[in-house]
Amino acid sequence: MLGSLLTALTAAVERSQAAGRTTSERIRRFETEQLTLHVLAATVVFLIVLPVLIAALVSTKRAGIVTSIGDLVPGGHALSNYRRALIGLEFWRFMLNSFVMSVAVVVGKLIVSLLAALVIVYYRFPYKNAVFLFILFTLLLPVPVRFVPLYRLTTELGMGNTFFAITVPYLASATTVFILRQHFLSIPASLVETAKVDGVGPLRFLWSVLVPMSRAVLVGVSVIMFVYTWNQYLWPLVIINAENLQVAQVGLNLLRGQASTGEVAWSMVMTGSILTLLPPLALLMLFRRQLLETFTIQQK
Amino acid sequence: MSTREVYTDRLQAGVLLLPTMLVSLLFLYYPTVRAVGLSFYRASLARSDVFVGLENYRRLAGSGEYLRSVLISVLFATCVVVGVMAVALCVSFLIHEIEVGKGLYLVAVIWPYALPPAVAGLVFLFIAHPNIGIFTSYIEALGVDVNWFSNGPQAFVVVLIAAVWKQIGYNVIFMTAALGNIPDSLTETAELDGVSRTQRLLRVYVPIISPTLVFLVIMNTIYGFFGTFAMVDLMTKGGPAGATNILIYDLYRTAFQFYEFGFASAKSVVLFIAVGLLMYGQFRLSDRYAYYGG
Numbered sequence: 180m181l182g183s184l185l186t187a188l189t190a191a192v193e194r195s196q197a198a199g200r201t202t203s204e205r206i207r208r209f210e211t212e213q214l215t216l217h218v219l220a221a222t223v224v225f226l227i228v229l230p231v232l233i234a235a236l237v238s239t240k241r242a243g244i245v246t247s248i249g250d251l252v253p254g255g256h257a258l259s260n261y262r263r264a265l266i267g268l269e270f271w272r273f274m275l276n277s278f279v280m281s282v283a284v285v286v287g288k289l290i291v292s293l294l295a296a297l298v299i300v301y302y303r304f305p306y307k308n309a310v311f312l313f314i315l316f317t318l319l320l321p322v323p324v325r326f327v328p329l330y331r332l333t334t335e336l337g338m339g340n341t342f343f344a345i346t347v348p349y350l351a352s353a354t355t356v357f358i359l360r361q362h363f364l365s366i367p368a369s370l371v372e373t374a375k376v377d378g379v380g381p382l383r384f385l386w387s388v389l390v391p392m393s394r395a396v397l398v399g400v401s402v403i404m405f406v407y408t409w410n411q412y413l414w415p416l417v418i419i420n421a422e423n424l425q426v427a428q429v430g431l432n433l434l435r436g437q438a439s440t441g442e443v444a445w446s447m448v449m450t451g452s453i454l455t456l457l458p459p460l461a462l463l464m465l466f467r468r469q470l471l472e473t474f475t476i477q478q479k
Numbered sequence: 480m481s482t483r484e485v486y487t488d489r490l491q492a493g494v495l496l497l498p499t500m501l502v503s504l505l506f507l508y509y510p511t512v513r514a515v516g517l518s519f520y521r522a523s524l525a526r527s528d529v530f531v532g533l534e535n536y537r538r539l540a541g542s543g544e545y546l547r548s549v550l551i552s553v554l555f556a557t558c559v560v561v562g563v564m565a566v567a568l569c570v571s572f573l574i575h576e577i578e579v580g581k582g583l584y585l586v587a588v589i590w591p592y593a594l595p596p597a598v599a600g601l602v603f604l605f606i607a608h609p610n611i612g613i614f615t616s617y618i619e620a621l622g623v624d625v626n627w628f629s630n631g632p633q634a635f636v637v638v639l640i641a642a643v644w645k646q647i648g649y650n651v652i653f654m655t656a657a658l659g660n661i662p663d664s665l666t667e668t669a670e671l672d673g674v675s676r677t678q679r680l681l682r683v684y685v686p687i688i689s690p691t692l693v694f695l696v697i698m699n700t701i702y703g704f705f706g707t708f709a710m711v712d713l714m715t716k717g718g719p720a721g722a723t724n725i726l727i728y729d730l731y732r733t734a735f736q737f738y739e740f741g742f743a744s745a746k747s748v749v750l751f752i753a754v755g756l757l758m759y760g761q762f763r764l765s766d767r768y769a770y771y772g773g
Contacts, residue, residue: 216577223570224587227647230602231594233613237605245613295499302492303484314499317507319758323705323727324751327734327743328510328517351502368482375485381495410595412709413727417735428597428709435601435713445605452598459593467586475656 231456234449243446256446264450268443272423273430274454280415280426281408281458283346285401291350292400296359297385301371311360317353322414330417344418345426349408354477355400361476362396363389399473402466406459427455511751517744524738535745544721545729545746552726555639556703562643563699564692567650572680574651575658585655592648600710603641627715631722634715638723641714642707649702650695657688693765697758704754726750 233251237243238261240254265271298304299311322329333344366389374384390397412428419425422433434451437443463470486492518535520528539545574584591599606613607627615625627633661684669679685692708727711717717724717732730750734743 213578216573217580220573220577220584223573224584227588227591227644230606230644233606234602244611246611246616247613248617250613291498291502294495298492298495301483302486302488304487304489304492310496310500314503317503319751319755320507320511321701321705323708323730324747324754325507325510325514327730327740327747328513329506330734331517331740332506332510332513347502348506351499351507356499364483371483371485381486381491406593410597412595412597412712413731416712417731428595431597431601432713435604445611448601449605452601455595456593456598459595460590463590463593464586467589471652471656474652 231453234452237446238450238453240446242444243449254446260446260450261454264447264454268434268447268451270427270430270434270451270454273425273427274458276424277409277427277455278458280342280345280411281405283342284349284408285404287346287350288352288355288404289397289401292352292355292359293385293390295356296363297381297389299356299360300363301381301384314351314356315353317351322411326414326417329414333418340419340421340424342424345411345415348414349411352404355404358396358400358473358477359393362393366392395469395472396476398466398469399471402462402470403473405462409459427451431455514744514747514751517741518748520741520744522739522741522744524740528741531741535742538742539745539749547721548724548726548729551635551722551724552704555635555642555707555723555725556700558639559642559646559703559707560696560699562639563646563650564695566643567647567654567695568680568685570647571651571654571658572684574655576676585651589648589652591645592652594645594648596645596706596709597713599641599645600638600713603637603644603710604714607637607640627719629719631719634719634722638707638710638714641710642703645710646699646702646706650699653691653695654688657691658684661687690765693761697761700757700761701754704750 233245236251236253237245239257240260241256245251265274295314299307299314329348330339333339333348338344370388371384374388379388410428411426415426416429416432419429425433431448431451434443434448438445438448517528519530519532521531521534522528570588574581574588577584605611607615607625609615609625609628612625618625624630625633627637665683665687666679669683674683704725705727707725708731711723711725711728712731715723717728726746727750730743730746733739733746
């Protein structure tokens with residue numbers, strides 16, 4: 180009896196030991212797996228960042244000729260390069276034009292789209308679906324399919340080569356109206372009913388109820404619109420001829436031309452590229468939470 | 480929804496809608512309609528327009544150069560869609576599987592969303608430059624002669640890599656969001672059943688996030704056709720010998736290098752119809768094959 184008790188006891192101990200071993204093994208396996216994943220992810224990040232890293236390094240060098248990995252050490256000309264690009268080559272003007280264009284489009288689009296979304300969600304009127312479709316259908320009419328007649332129209336209006344030409348045609352936005360509509364539909368209907376009973380008009384309701392309740396989404400769509408406008412290339416390229424009105428994207432093209440003929444160093448082109456990348460990149464970093472939230476609405 | 484429609488003043492509604500409607504009508508619909516009209520004319524900068532009927536379209540149909548541009552665009556867009564989505568799916572899955580530090584990796588990977596196409600083009604022009612590119616000597620050591628300023632297929636590949644790089648961020652944003660919505664219970668069940676990681680991605684996750692994938696196919700197709708204009712303009716100017724002459728670049732040259740506005744309008748109309756059909760087709764396909772739950 181004592182013997183059988185002893186065997187039972189040792190069996191139990193062995194079992195618990197075995198269990199302990201597998202648990203710690205499992206934890207160890209989980210840890211090595213996670214380590215592998217981290218190494219892989221770090222490699223991916225490195226590869227995706229690498230081209231911009233090289234550009235940033237080159238922007239600190241005098242000539243900017245890097246033909247081997249050994250050349251990838253920062254140079255001491257960062258300050259003088261950025262000063263030369265911004266002031267000497269007047270890149271500040273391109274940046275300022277891009278900035279004014281982007282801010283004007285973001286603010287204009289936001290106001291115009293808020294009004295449209297307000298009507299589409301909170302008004303009852305005939306042919307409402309047709310109006311909504313009319314707005315949505317513009318998704319099929321991006322700049323590339325209409326820039327030839329748009330060029331003619333804008334020049335006929337006497338607006339070629341003006342600030343008007345690179346802002347007003349962008350003000351209607353199916354995407355923004357759609358995102359705002361989806362968001363408004365997720366706000367309880369009881370709010371607007373109460374507002375109506377209390378005699379609150381639509382614009383008051385928009386300003387003091389909808390806008391405060393939509394802060395994250397408004398920030399998110401603003402970042403989306405800013406990135407979209409800042410990165411415009413084709414339309415400013417064809418409609419703006421005056422260099423003092425040109426935007427940063429096309430300014431880069433001018434720099435590239437000068438680099439190809441040897442007028443400026445390649446490090447200048449990379450300096451201009453980093454300058455052009457910074458504003459949208461900064462916005463993405465600052466407002467990534469709102470941006471990601473807004474994108475999940477867009478897809479619904 | 481109907482309970483939200485508490486305001487009924489039609490005049491007010493009209494006034495509030497006016498800015499969006501007016502801008503859409505004047506700068507979006509009217510130019511499109513006018514492109515159709517202009518496509519029946521011979522129009523240039525100096526001379527007045529001459530009605531030529533279907534001549535522009537006949538010219539298009541008979542142009543070997545245009546046909547080549549169509550084929551290159553389709554090939555390019557297909558490569559962009561497949562390349563971007565394959566890379567982005569792997570990257571998103573990787574981030575999804577990581578337990579600690581997800582958020583950091585996500586930001587470090589999605590930032591190319593903010594990358595201007597012109598910058599993407601210039602940076603790649605520089606680092607892959609046949610003479611002064613940093614990687615050129617290493618690639619040539621492998622036995623490849625880097626000469627994409629004169630070698631068509633090489634130019635195609637370099638522009639393609641730049642185009643894919645720029646678009647990874649956008650795709651990862653949507654894919655990680657979709658993967659994040661998959662219930663943990665499903666992952667646990669798959670693991671208990673001994674399903675391997677790769678199998679879990681391909682057999683379990685991909686079917687579930689298929690609506691997102693269809694959406695991304697559409698967005699990436701449009702990007703492949705239009706969004707890559709700046710890269711082509713800055714890196715290859717459509718060359719060498721038309722190897723990267725995608726439709727949008729071809730259209731730009733017809734209009735603003737040769738000033739053949741009528742002919743360019745015909746090309747716009749074809750592009751519009753092609754993209755419209757493509758999107759329609761993809762929507763239909765997604766209706767049939769994508770899993771929308773329930």
